[in-house]
Amino acid sequence: xxxxxxxxxxxxxxxxxxxxxxxxxxxxxxxxxxxxxxxxxxxxxxxxxxxxxxxxxxxxxxxxxxxxxxxxxxxxxxxxxxxxxxxxxxxxxxxxxxxxxxxxxxxxxxxxxxxxxxxxxxxxxxxxxxxxxxxxxxxxxxxxxxxxxxxxxxxxxxxxxx
Numbered sequence: 001x002x003x004x005x006x007x008x009x010x011x012x013x014x015x016x017x018x019x020x021x022x023x024x025x026x027x028x029x030x031x032x033x034x035x036x037x038x039x040x041x042x043x044x045x046x047x048x049x050x051x052x053x054x055x056x057x058x059x060x061x062x063x064x065x066x067x068x069x070x071x072x073x074x075x076x077x078x079x080x081x082x083x084x085x086x087x088x089x090x091x092x093x094x095x096x097x098x099x100x101x102x103x104x105x106x107x108x109x110x111x112x113x114x115x116x117x118x119x120x121x122x123x124x125x126x127x128x129x130x131x132x133x134x135x136x137x138x139x140x141x142x143x144x145x146x147x148x149x150x151x152x153x154x155x156x157x158x159x160x161x162x
Contacts, residue, residue, distance in 0.1 A: 002139055003132040004160040006109065006122075006146070008101045008153045010078060012043060015097065018068040019048055025064055036090065037061060050093040055084050058093045065095065075154030098153060100127030105153055112149060118142050128158075136162060 019041040026032050026039070037052045039061070048065065052058045066076045082094040101109075106124045113122050113131070120133040120142040133139050143157055 001132050001134060002136045002160075002162050003130055004139055004143070005125075005158045006101065006129040006131060006155050007127075007158045008078075008099060008155050009158075010074065010097060010099050014072045014074055015069075016041065016043070018072040018074060019065070021071075022061070022065045022068045025068070026061070031060070032057070039065065046097045046099065048095045048097070050095060052091055053089065055091050058084060058091050062093065062095065077152065077154050101129065101153065101155070102127075105151065109146065109151070109155075112146070113142060116145060118145065 019039050023039050026037055035053055035057065037057060038050075040049045040051070041047075042049070050058050050061050050065070052061055062081065066079065069076050069079070078098045080096040080098050082096065085092045085094075103124070106129055109129060110122045110124070113120060118141070119135075119138050120131050122129050122131045131139060131142055133142070139160075146155065
């Protein structure tokens with residue numbers, strides 16, 4: 001029976017490149033000259049720490065990071081911004097990188113498919129969903145329908161089998 005998986009994964013190599021490009025842009029920007037600003041990327045904990053002298057600079061740096069993610073083909077919906085944390089003369093912000101489909105979002109996707117009267121059946125398997133149907137055309141219609149929806153996380157379609 002034809003099936004495919006709905007996943008939410010990040011290309012960690014592209015994330016690393018985006019953070020590196022954002023760091024390089026900080027060195028060339030006139031408004032950050034002489035300021036103590038930095039990005040520190042922690043792949044193990046899946047987060048980027050933004051450090052600057054003021055809250056305004058932190059917000060500018062997050063915008064730079066978001067633009068670099070977009071240029072590298074990474075959906076900025078995967079960024080989970082934390083709270084601004086003052087620390088002495090500096091301001092810190094931890095940006096967590098979300099990966100995997102959470103239970104609430106998985107239930108929302110299943111409900112969307114059922115409410116749209118799709119014949120395809122979806123089942124939750126950990127941090128991904130498996131969608132099956134007898135006809136390939138129904139699966140392609142389900143993919144097109146889900147691409148058109150505004151979801152909280154970027155989704156990809158993987159493991160399509162006939």
